Amino acid sequence: MSVRVELPAHLRTLARVGGEVTVDVSGTVTLGAVLDALERTYPVLRGTIRDHVTHKRRPFVRFFACEEDLSHEPPDLTLPDAIAAGREPFLVVGALAGG
Amino acid sequence: MSGVRLLVGTRKGAFVLTADGKREHWSVEGPHFGGWELYHLKGSPADPNRLYASQGTSWFGQLIQRSNDGGKTWEAVDNKFLYDGVAGTHQWYDGTPHPWEFKRVWHLEPSHADPDAVYAGVEDAAMFRTTDGGRSWHELPGLRNHGTGSKWQPGAGGLCLHTILIDPSNAQRIFIAISAAGAFRTDDGGTTWKPINQGLRSDHIPDKTAEVGHCVHRIALHRSRPNTLFMQKHWDVMRSDDGGESWREVSGNLPTDFGFPIDVHAHEPETIYVVPIKSDSEHYPPDGKLRVYRSRTGGDEWEPLTKGLPQSDCYVNVLRDAMSVDALDRCGVYFGTTGGQVYASADAGDTWEPIAEHLPAVLSVEAQTLP
Numbered sequence: 001m002s003v004r005v006e007l008p009a010h011l012r013t014l015a016r017v018g019g020e021v022t023v024d025v026s027g028t029v030t031l032g033a034v035l036d037a038l039e040r041t042y043p044v045l046r047g048t049i050r051d052h053v054t055h056k057r058r059p060f061v062r063f064f065a066c067e068e069d070l071s072h073e074p075p076d077l078t079l080p081d082a083i084a085a086g087r088e089p090f091l092v093v094g095a096l097a098g099g
Numbered sequence: 100m101s102g103v104r105l106l107v108g109t110r111k112g113a114f115v116l117t118a119d120g121k122r123e124h125w126s127v128e129g130p131h132f133g134g135w136e137l138y139h140l141k142g143s144p145a146d147p148n149r150l151y152a153s154q155g156t157s158w159f160g161q162l163i164q165r166s167n168d169g170g171k172t173w174e175a176v177d178n179k180f181l182y183d184g185v186a187g188t189h190q191w192y193d194g195t196p197h198p199w200e201f202k203r204v205w206h207l208e209p210s211h212a213d214p215d216a217v218y219a220g221v222e223d224a225a226m227f228r229t230t231d232g233g234r235s236w237h238e239l240p241g242l243r244n245h246g247t248g249s250k251w252q253p254g255a256g257g258l259c260l261h262t263i264l265i266d267p268s269n270a271q272r273i274f275i276a277i278s279a280a281g282a283f284r285t286d287d288g289g290t291t292w293k294p295i296n297q298g299l300r301s302d303h304i305p306d307k308t309a310e311v312g313h314c315v316h317r318i319a320l321h322r323s324r325p326n327t328l329f330m331q332k333h334w335d336v337m338r339s340d341d342g343g344e345s346w347r348e349v350s351g352n353l354p355t356d357f358g359f360p361i362d363v364h365a366h367e368p369e370t371i372y373v374v375p376i377k378s379d380s381e382h383y384p385p386d387g388k389l390r391v392y393r394s395r396t397g398g399d400e401w402e403p404l405t406k407g408l409p410q411s412d413c414y415v416n417v418l419r420d421a422m423s424v425d426a427l428d429r430c431g432v433y434f435g436t437t438g439g440q441v442y443a444s445a446d447a448g449d450t451w452e453p454i455a456e457h458l459p460a461v462l463s464v465e466a467q468t469l470p
Contacts, residue, residue: 010134010159014175044175048159052179060158094158 001025003034003079004089011049011092015042020089029084031063032075038092049092064091103425104169104467105433106150107441108137111459113152115170118454122431122445125454131173132164139420139463141207142169146214147467151233153204153219161203163219165233176233180204180221183240189223190252199223199243206420208263211270218289220260224251224277226289239289242275247294247311254279254314254333261419262315267322274328274343279314282330284343295343299332316359317419321368329371329398331361331419336373338398349398354385360422364447365430369397372424372432372448374417382437383414391434393448407451408442415440420463427468435461 002022007015015021023037032055039046050057055075057063062071066080066088082088105116112130131137135154143149150166152173161180164173180201188196202222210216215232225243227236242248242260251258259278266272271288274295281296294310304312314333321327330337330346334357337346350356355375364370371394377385384390389408392401415438425431432444439458444451 008158010156014159014162044162047161047178053181058158058160097157 006089006091008094029079031077060095062093102469106140106465108463109459113137141465142467143209143214144211149214151207183238205259205261222257222259224258224260242292245292251280266325276315281311281313298346319361321363324368351399359419362422365424365426370395382416387412389413404448423464423466425466425468435464
Protein backbone atom coordinates (compact mmCIF):
# COMPACT_ATOMS: atom_id res chain seq x y z
CA MET A 1 0.00 0.00 0.00
CA SER A 2 1.17 3.52 -0.74
CA VAL A 3 0.35 5.73 2.20
CA ARG A 4 0.47 9.51 1.99
CA VAL A 5 2.16 11.22 4.96
CA GLU A 6 2.20 14.90 5.73
CA LEU A 7 5.14 16.02 7.86
CA PRO A 8 5.65 19.24 9.83
CA ALA A 9 7.88 21.81 8.16
CA HIS A 10 10.99 21.12 10.24
CA LEU A 11 10.87 17.41 9.47
CA ARG A 12 10.32 18.09 5.77
CA THR A 13 13.47 20.21 5.83
CA LEU A 14 15.33 17.48 7.65
CA ALA A 15 14.16 14.79 5.23
CA ARG A 16 14.84 17.14 2.30
CA VAL A 17 11.36 16.78 0.86
CA GLY A 18 9.14 19.55 -0.37
CA GLY A 19 5.64 18.45 0.45
CA GLU A 20 3.63 15.37 1.19
CA VAL A 21 5.56 12.09 0.99
CA THR A 22 4.43 8.59 0.07
CA VAL A 23 5.67 5.47 1.82
CA ASP A 24 5.10 1.82 0.97
CA VAL A 25 3.50 -0.26 3.70
CA SER A 26 3.24 -4.00 3.29
CA GLY A 27 0.52 -5.90 5.12
CA THR A 28 -1.99 -4.25 7.39
CA VAL A 29 -1.71 -0.48 7.46
CA THR A 30 -1.28 0.18 11.15
CA LEU A 31 -0.06 3.29 12.93
CA GLY A 32 3.23 1.57 13.76
CA ALA A 33 3.67 0.18 10.23
CA VAL A 34 3.35 3.65 8.71
CA LEU A 35 5.93 5.07 11.13
CA ASP A 36 8.23 2.10 10.44
CA ALA A 37 7.94 2.74 6.71
CA LEU A 38 8.50 6.46 7.18
CA GLU A 39 11.70 5.90 9.16
CA ARG A 40 12.85 3.22 6.71
CA THR A 41 12.41 5.61 3.79
CA TYR A 42 13.84 8.62 5.61
CA PRO A 43 16.33 7.34 8.23
CA VAL A 44 17.14 10.89 9.31
CA LEU A 45 13.69 11.01 10.95
CA ARG A 46 14.57 8.24 13.41
CA GLY A 47 14.35 9.61 16.93
CA THR A 48 12.53 12.78 15.89
CA ILE A 49 8.97 11.44 15.97
CA ARG A 50 9.30 8.61 18.48
CA ASP A 51 11.97 7.21 20.76
CA HIS A 52 14.69 5.15 19.11
CA VAL A 53 14.26 2.17 21.40
CA THR A 54 10.82 2.26 23.05
CA HIS A 55 9.10 3.76 19.98
CA LYS A 56 7.12 5.93 22.36
CA ARG A 57 5.78 9.05 20.65
CA ARG A 58 7.66 12.22 21.52
CA PRO A 59 5.44 14.35 23.79
CA PHE A 60 5.05 17.31 21.40
CA VAL A 61 4.27 15.22 18.32
CA ARG A 62 0.71 14.33 17.37
CA PHE A 63 -0.79 11.89 14.85
CA PHE A 64 -4.03 12.78 13.05
CA ALA A 65 -5.97 10.85 10.42
CA CYS A 66 -9.39 11.53 8.89
CA GLU A 67 -10.04 14.28 11.45
CA GLU A 68 -9.33 11.94 14.36
CA ASP A 69 -6.54 12.35 16.93
CA LEU A 70 -4.70 9.01 17.02
CA SER A 71 -1.83 10.26 19.18
CA HIS A 72 -2.71 8.10 22.14
CA GLU A 73 -3.56 4.97 20.17
CA PRO A 74 -1.35 1.86 20.26
CA PRO A 75 1.00 1.14 17.34
CA ASP A 76 -1.03 -1.88 16.21
CA LEU A 77 -4.09 0.30 15.54
CA THR A 78 -5.34 -0.29 12.00
CA LEU A 79 -5.65 3.03 10.23
CA PRO A 80 -8.85 4.02 8.39
CA ASP A 81 -9.42 2.65 4.88
CA ALA A 82 -9.09 6.14 3.44
CA ILE A 83 -5.47 6.27 4.70
CA ALA A 84 -4.66 2.77 3.46
CA ALA A 85 -6.19 3.56 0.05
CA GLY A 86 -4.30 6.83 -0.23
CA ARG A 87 -7.41 9.00 -0.35
CA GLU A 88 -6.43 10.86 2.82
CA PRO A 89 -2.98 11.66 4.24
CA PHE A 90 -1.70 10.54 7.62
CA LEU A 91 -0.67 13.69 9.48
CA VAL A 92 2.38 14.01 11.72
CA VAL A 93 1.93 17.29 13.54
CA GLY A 94 4.14 19.37 15.83
CA ALA A 95 1.96 20.20 18.82
CA LEU A 96 1.05 23.80 19.49
CA ALA A 97 3.46 25.24 22.03
CA GLY A 98 4.99 28.60 22.66
CA GLY A 99 8.55 29.62 21.87
CA MET B 100 45.84 35.94 4.91
CA SER B 101 44.62 34.24 8.03
CA GLY B 102 41.11 34.77 9.26
CA VAL B 103 38.57 33.96 11.92
CA ARG B 104 35.35 32.01 11.73
CA LEU B 105 32.88 32.23 14.59
CA LEU B 106 30.37 29.44 15.05
CA VAL B 107 27.40 30.91 16.89
CA GLY B 108 24.65 28.71 18.31
CA THR B 109 21.36 30.39 19.19
CA ARG B 110 17.87 29.54 20.39
CA LYS B 111 16.62 29.60 16.80
CA GLY B 112 19.46 28.51 14.57
CA ALA B 113 23.19 28.68 13.88
CA PHE B 114 25.13 31.54 12.37
CA VAL B 115 28.63 31.60 10.91
CA LEU B 116 30.50 34.91 11.17
CA THR B 117 33.74 35.36 9.26
CA ALA B 118 36.42 38.01 8.98
CA ASP B 119 39.96 38.29 7.71
CA GLY B 120 42.89 38.59 10.08
CA LYS B 121 42.29 42.28 10.70
CA ARG B 122 38.88 41.40 12.13
CA GLU B 123 37.40 44.75 11.11
CA HIS B 124 34.64 43.60 8.79
CA TRP B 125 32.44 40.62 9.51
CA SER B 126 30.02 38.74 7.32
CA VAL B 127 27.08 36.90 8.85
CA GLU B 128 25.71 33.71 7.29
CA GLY B 129 22.60 32.01 8.53
CA PRO B 130 20.43 30.98 10.04
CA HIS B 131 21.36 27.38 9.51
CA PHE B 132 18.71 25.03 10.96
CA GLY B 133 16.34 27.96 11.47
CA GLY B 134 13.87 27.41 14.28
CA TRP B 135 16.01 24.83 16.08
CA GLU B 136 18.09 25.31 19.21
CA LEU B 137 21.80 25.04 18.52
CA TYR B 138 23.38 24.41 21.89
CA HIS B 139 26.89 24.13 20.51
CA LEU B 140 28.96 23.99 17.33
CA LYS B 141 32.65 23.26 17.18
CA GLY B 142 35.29 22.64 14.53
CA SER B 143 37.94 19.96 14.52
CA PRO B 144 41.41 21.27 15.39
CA ALA B 145 42.78 18.64 12.99
CA ASP B 146 40.58 19.77 10.09
CA PRO B 147 39.02 23.23 10.53
CA ASN B 148 36.46 22.57 7.81
CA ARG B 149 35.04 19.62 9.72
CA LEU B 150 32.36 21.05 11.98
CA TYR B 151 29.92 19.41 14.35
CA ALA B 152 26.67 20.93 15.60
CA SER B 153 24.19 19.98 18.29
CA GLN B 154 20.69 20.71 16.97
CA GLY B 155 17.45 20.09 18.83
CA THR B 156 13.99 21.15 19.85
CA SER B 157 11.51 20.02 22.45
CA TRP B 158 9.33 18.82 19.60
CA PHE B 159 11.69 16.64 17.61
CA GLY B 160 14.54 15.90 19.99
CA GLN B 161 18.24 15.77 19.33
CA LEU B 162 20.11 15.78 16.03
CA ILE B 163 23.79 16.02 15.30
CA GLN B 164 24.88 17.76 12.11
CA ARG B 165 28.26 17.52 10.45
CA SER B 166 29.85 19.76 7.84
CA ASN B 167 32.91 18.92 5.76
CA ASP B 168 33.18 22.34 4.12
CA GLY B 169 33.34 24.83 6.95
CA GLY B 170 29.59 25.16 7.37
CA LYS B 171 28.46 25.67 3.79
CA THR B 172 26.65 22.33 3.70
CA TRP B 173 25.59 19.97 6.46
CA GLU B 174 24.47 16.38 6.85
CA ALA B 175 22.65 14.84 9.79
CA VAL B 176 24.58 12.00 11.38
CA ASP B 177 23.58 9.59 14.13
CA ASN B 178 21.37 10.94 16.91
CA LYS B 179 21.06 7.78 18.99
CA PHE B 180 22.50 8.40 22.46
CA LEU B 181 21.83 5.28 24.53
CA TYR B 182 23.21 4.93 28.02
CA ASP B 183 25.42 1.91 28.44
CA GLY B 184 23.76 -1.01 30.21
CA VAL B 185 21.21 -0.38 32.94
CA ALA B 186 21.02 3.39 33.21
CA GLY B 187 20.36 3.51 36.95
CA THR B 188 19.32 6.62 38.84
CA HIS B 189 20.58 9.98 39.98
CA GLN B 190 18.88 12.25 42.51
CA TRP B 191 15.88 14.31 41.51
CA TYR B 192 15.21 17.82 42.82
CA ASP B 193 13.38 16.39 45.82
CA GLY B 194 16.19 13.98 46.65
CA THR B 195 14.42 10.87 45.35
CA PRO B 196 16.10 8.52 42.84
CA HIS B 197 15.33 9.44 39.23
CA PRO B 198 16.16 7.35 36.16
CA TRP B 199 18.78 8.68 33.83
CA GLU B 200 17.02 10.06 30.72
CA PHE B 201 18.77 11.46 27.66
CA LYS B 202 17.56 14.98 26.84
CA ARG B 203 20.13 16.82 24.74
CA VAL B 204 23.76 17.35 23.80
CA TRP B 205 25.19 20.43 25.47
CA HIS B 206 28.75 20.34 24.21
CA LEU B 207 30.76 18.73 21.42
CA GLU B 208 34.53 18.49 21.80
CA PRO B 209 36.42 17.19 18.77
CA SER B 210 39.71 15.37 19.26
CA HIS B 211 42.83 17.44 18.68
CA ALA B 212 44.22 14.84 16.28
CA ASP B 213 41.38 12.97 14.57
CA PRO B 214 38.52 14.79 12.78
CA ASP B 215 36.31 11.71 13.15
CA ALA B 216 36.68 11.51 16.94
CA VAL B 217 34.41 13.70 19.05
CA TYR B 218 33.27 13.70 22.66
CA ALA B 219 29.72 14.77 23.51
CA GLY B 220 28.58 16.03 26.89
CA VAL B 221 24.89 15.35 27.41
CA GLU B 222 21.94 15.89 29.75
CA ASP B 223 21.25 13.80 31.87
CA ALA B 224 24.94 14.03 32.54
CA ALA B 225 27.07 11.54 30.68
CA MET B 226 29.92 11.46 28.23
CA PHE B 227 29.62 9.93 24.77
CA ARG B 228 32.19 9.46 22.03
CA THR B 229 32.17 8.87 18.32
CA THR B 230 35.18 7.64 16.41
CA ASP B 231 33.48 7.53 13.00
CA GLY B 232 32.59 11.14 12.45
CA GLY B 233 29.27 10.95 14.25
CA ARG B 234 27.86 7.87 12.52
CA SER B 235 27.58 6.17 15.90
CA TRP B 236 27.86 7.29 19.50
CA HIS B 237 28.86 5.23 22.52
CA GLU B 238 28.80 6.15 26.17
CA LEU B 239 31.92 6.17 28.33
CA PRO B 240 30.07 4.64 31.29
CA GLY B 241 32.94 4.93 33.74
CA LEU B 242 31.94 8.50 34.47
CA ARG B 243 28.39 7.83 35.67
CA ASN B 244 29.45 4.60 37.33
CA HIS B 245 32.59 5.70 39.16
CA GLY B 246 30.72 5.86 42.46
CA THR B 247 29.12 9.26 43.01
CA GLY B 248 26.70 9.27 40.06
CA SER B 249 23.71 8.25 42.14
CA LYS B 250 24.25 11.40 44.27
CA TRP B 251 24.26 13.85 41.38
CA GLN B 252 21.38 16.28 41.29
CA PRO B 253 20.28 18.63 38.49
CA GLY B 254 20.67 22.38 38.73
CA ALA B 255 17.92 24.66 37.50
CA GLY B 256 19.17 24.15 33.96
CA GLY B 257 19.16 20.37 34.21
CA LEU B 258 21.79 17.74 35.00
CA CYS B 259 24.10 18.69 32.18
CA LEU B 260 27.65 17.80 31.24
CA HIS B 261 28.59 21.11 29.64
CA THR B 262 32.37 21.36 29.61
CA ILE B 263 34.95 19.00 28.10
CA LEU B 264 38.65 19.92 28.06
CA ILE B 265 41.15 17.57 26.47
CA ASP B 266 44.69 18.01 27.78
CA PRO B 267 46.61 19.22 24.69
CA SER B 268 49.74 17.38 25.84
CA ASN B 269 48.05 14.11 26.78
CA ALA B 270 44.85 13.03 25.04
CA GLN B 271 44.23 10.44 27.76
CA ARG B 272 43.64 13.20 30.30
CA ILE B 273 40.26 14.90 30.04
CA PHE B 274 38.55 17.33 32.40
CA ILE B 275 34.77 17.69 32.42
CA ALA B 276 32.23 19.66 34.42
CA ILE B 277 28.63 18.92 35.34
CA SER B 278 25.92 21.11 36.83
CA ALA B 279 25.28 20.46 39.64
CA ALA B 280 27.78 17.69 40.36
CA GLY B 281 31.18 19.33 39.89
CA ALA B 282 34.39 18.72 38.00
CA PHE B 283 35.84 15.31 37.13
CA ARG B 284 39.03 14.03 35.51
CA THR B 285 40.08 10.93 33.65
CA ASP B 286 43.71 9.99 33.07
CA ASP B 287 43.00 6.96 30.92
CA GLY B 288 40.95 8.31 28.05
CA GLY B 289 37.60 8.08 29.81
CA THR B 290 37.66 4.59 31.29
CA THR B 291 37.96 5.71 34.91
CA TRP B 292 37.10 9.04 36.49
CA LYS B 293 37.50 10.85 39.79
CA PRO B 294 35.83 13.95 41.23
CA ILE B 295 38.22 16.92 41.46
CA ASN B 296 36.37 19.34 43.70
CA GLN B 297 38.62 19.73 46.73
CA GLY B 298 38.71 23.37 47.74
CA LEU B 299 35.33 24.26 46.30
CA ARG B 300 32.83 25.67 48.77
CA SER B 301 29.15 25.94 47.87
CA ASP B 302 26.61 27.43 50.24
CA HIS B 303 23.65 25.87 48.43
CA ILE B 304 24.46 22.30 49.49
CA PRO B 305 24.24 20.86 53.01
CA ASP B 306 27.90 19.86 53.17
CA LYS B 307 29.49 22.95 51.70
CA THR B 308 32.75 21.17 50.85
CA ALA B 309 31.25 17.88 49.68
CA GLU B 310 33.06 15.65 47.19
CA VAL B 311 30.28 16.25 44.62
CA GLY B 312 27.27 18.54 44.34
CA HIS B 313 28.97 21.77 43.26
CA CYS B 314 27.46 23.78 40.45
CA VAL B 315 30.48 24.32 38.24
CA HIS B 316 29.55 26.60 35.36
CA ARG B 317 32.68 26.37 33.20
CA ILE B 318 36.34 25.45 33.32
CA ALA B 319 39.15 26.54 31.01
CA LEU B 320 42.85 25.92 30.49
CA HIS B 321 45.74 27.24 28.42
CA ARG B 322 47.33 24.74 26.09
CA SER B 323 50.83 25.47 27.41
CA ARG B 324 49.86 24.78 31.05
CA PRO B 325 47.33 21.97 31.12
CA ASN B 326 47.79 21.47 34.85
CA THR B 327 46.41 24.94 35.54
CA LEU B 328 42.63 25.13 35.41
CA PHE B 329 40.37 28.14 35.83
CA MET B 330 36.78 27.74 36.95
CA GLN B 331 33.69 29.91 37.03
CA LYS B 332 31.53 28.27 39.65
CA HIS B 333 27.90 29.21 40.39
CA TRP B 334 29.47 31.67 42.78
CA ASP B 335 33.29 32.04 42.99
CA VAL B 336 36.06 32.11 40.42
CA MET B 337 38.57 29.38 41.23
CA ARG B 338 41.96 28.14 40.06
CA SER B 339 43.89 24.91 40.34
CA ASP B 340 47.58 24.42 39.63
CA ASP B 341 47.63 20.68 40.12
CA GLY B 342 45.23 19.34 37.51
CA GLY B 343 42.19 19.89 39.68
CA GLU B 344 43.47 18.08 42.79
CA SER B 345 42.94 21.28 44.77
CA TRP B 346 41.35 24.65 44.09
CA ARG B 347 41.65 28.12 45.57
CA GLU B 348 39.42 31.12 45.10
CA VAL B 349 40.72 33.95 42.89
CA SER B 350 37.60 36.13 42.75
CA GLY B 351 39.60 39.02 44.24
CA ASN B 352 38.13 42.43 43.44
CA LEU B 353 35.38 41.27 41.05
CA PRO B 354 32.13 43.21 41.62
CA THR B 355 30.34 39.86 41.85
CA ASP B 356 31.83 36.41 41.42
CA PHE B 357 28.70 34.87 39.94
CA GLY B 358 28.83 34.22 36.21
CA PHE B 359 28.93 31.60 33.52
CA PRO B 360 31.85 31.73 31.03
CA ILE B 361 35.56 31.86 31.71
CA ASP B 362 38.31 31.77 29.12
CA VAL B 363 42.07 32.14 28.78
CA HIS B 364 44.06 34.41 26.45
CA ALA B 365 45.55 32.43 23.56
CA HIS B 366 49.13 33.54 24.22
CA GLU B 367 49.21 34.61 27.87
CA PRO B 368 48.40 31.71 30.19
CA GLU B 369 47.84 34.00 33.18
CA THR B 370 45.40 36.30 31.38
CA ILE B 371 41.81 35.23 31.92
CA TYR B 372 38.35 36.64 31.24
CA VAL B 373 35.00 36.44 33.02
CA VAL B 374 31.68 38.26 32.72
CA PRO B 375 30.34 39.04 36.21
CA ILE B 376 26.59 38.60 36.59
CA LYS B 377 24.66 40.14 39.46
CA SER B 378 23.39 37.01 41.19
CA ASP B 379 21.99 33.53 40.75
CA SER B 380 18.45 34.89 40.47
CA GLU B 381 19.37 38.12 38.65
CA HIS B 382 21.04 36.91 35.49
CA TYR B 383 22.22 40.28 34.20
CA PRO B 384 25.27 42.50 34.71
CA PRO B 385 25.50 44.60 37.87
CA ASP B 386 24.24 48.20 37.48
CA GLY B 387 23.09 47.53 33.91
CA LYS B 388 26.73 47.76 32.71
CA LEU B 389 28.06 44.98 30.52
CA ARG B 390 31.66 44.52 31.59
CA VAL B 391 34.16 41.81 30.81
CA TYR B 392 36.71 41.50 33.57
CA ARG B 393 40.28 40.58 32.72
CA SER B 394 42.97 39.39 35.07
CA ARG B 395 46.58 39.40 33.89
CA THR B 396 47.69 37.68 37.07
CA GLY B 397 45.73 34.45 36.80
CA GLY B 398 43.02 35.80 39.10
CA ASP B 399 42.74 37.87 42.30
CA GLU B 400 43.38 41.19 40.52
CA TRP B 401 40.81 42.12 37.90
CA GLU B 402 40.20 45.10 35.61
CA PRO B 403 36.90 46.00 33.95
CA LEU B 404 36.87 46.14 30.14
CA THR B 405 34.15 48.51 29.01
CA LYS B 406 35.16 50.31 25.80
CA GLY B 407 32.53 49.57 23.21
CA LEU B 408 30.24 47.66 25.58
CA PRO B 409 26.90 49.10 26.74
CA GLN B 410 27.34 50.88 30.06
CA SER B 411 23.73 51.62 30.87
CA ASP B 412 20.42 49.77 30.83
CA CYS B 413 21.96 46.46 29.76
CA TYR B 414 20.27 43.39 31.23
CA VAL B 415 21.46 40.49 29.12
CA ASN B 416 23.24 37.34 30.23
CA VAL B 417 26.29 35.62 28.77
CA LEU B 418 25.94 31.84 28.89
CA ARG B 419 28.69 29.37 29.75
CA ASP B 420 29.67 28.32 26.23
CA ALA B 421 29.22 31.78 24.73
CA MET B 422 32.79 33.09 25.04
CA SER B 423 35.80 32.13 22.95
CA VAL B 424 39.22 33.38 21.87
CA ASP B 425 41.10 33.20 18.58
CA ALA B 426 44.81 32.47 18.22
CA LEU B 427 45.83 35.56 16.27
CA ASP B 428 48.23 38.17 17.58
CA ARG B 429 46.73 40.18 19.26
CA CYS B 430 44.35 37.68 20.71
CA GLY B 431 40.73 38.10 19.67
CA VAL B 432 38.05 37.65 22.33
CA TYR B 433 34.38 37.06 21.51
CA PHE B 434 31.16 36.59 23.41
CA GLY B 435 27.45 36.39 22.69
CA THR B 436 24.51 37.50 24.81
CA THR B 437 21.01 36.33 25.49
CA GLY B 438 19.94 39.59 23.82
CA GLY B 439 21.34 38.38 20.49
CA GLN B 440 24.48 40.49 20.33
CA VAL B 441 27.91 39.11 19.48
CA TYR B 442 30.77 41.32 20.66
CA ALA B 443 34.32 41.07 19.37
CA SER B 444 37.61 42.46 20.57
CA ALA B 445 40.63 42.28 18.27
CA ASP B 446 42.94 43.63 20.97
CA ALA B 447 42.63 41.14 23.82
CA GLY B 448 39.67 42.94 25.36
CA ASP B 449 40.87 46.54 25.37
CA THR B 450 38.11 47.61 22.97
CA TRP B 451 34.94 45.91 21.77
CA GLU B 452 32.44 46.22 18.98
CA PRO B 453 29.18 44.45 18.22
CA ILE B 454 29.57 42.31 15.10
CA ALA B 455 25.98 41.02 15.19
CA GLU B 456 23.24 42.75 17.13
CA HIS B 457 19.89 41.17 16.50
CA LEU B 458 20.35 37.42 16.56
CA PRO B 459 18.19 35.09 18.65
CA ALA B 460 19.50 34.50 22.17
CA VAL B 461 23.08 33.27 21.86
CA LEU B 462 23.83 29.92 23.45
CA SER B 463 27.39 29.33 22.29
CA VAL B 464 30.29 30.99 20.47
CA GLU B 465 33.35 29.15 19.18
CA ALA B 466 36.20 30.91 17.39
CA GLN B 467 38.21 29.14 14.73
CA THR B 468 41.51 30.64 13.59
CA LEU B 469 41.88 29.84 9.91
CA PRO B 470 45.17 29.58 8.02
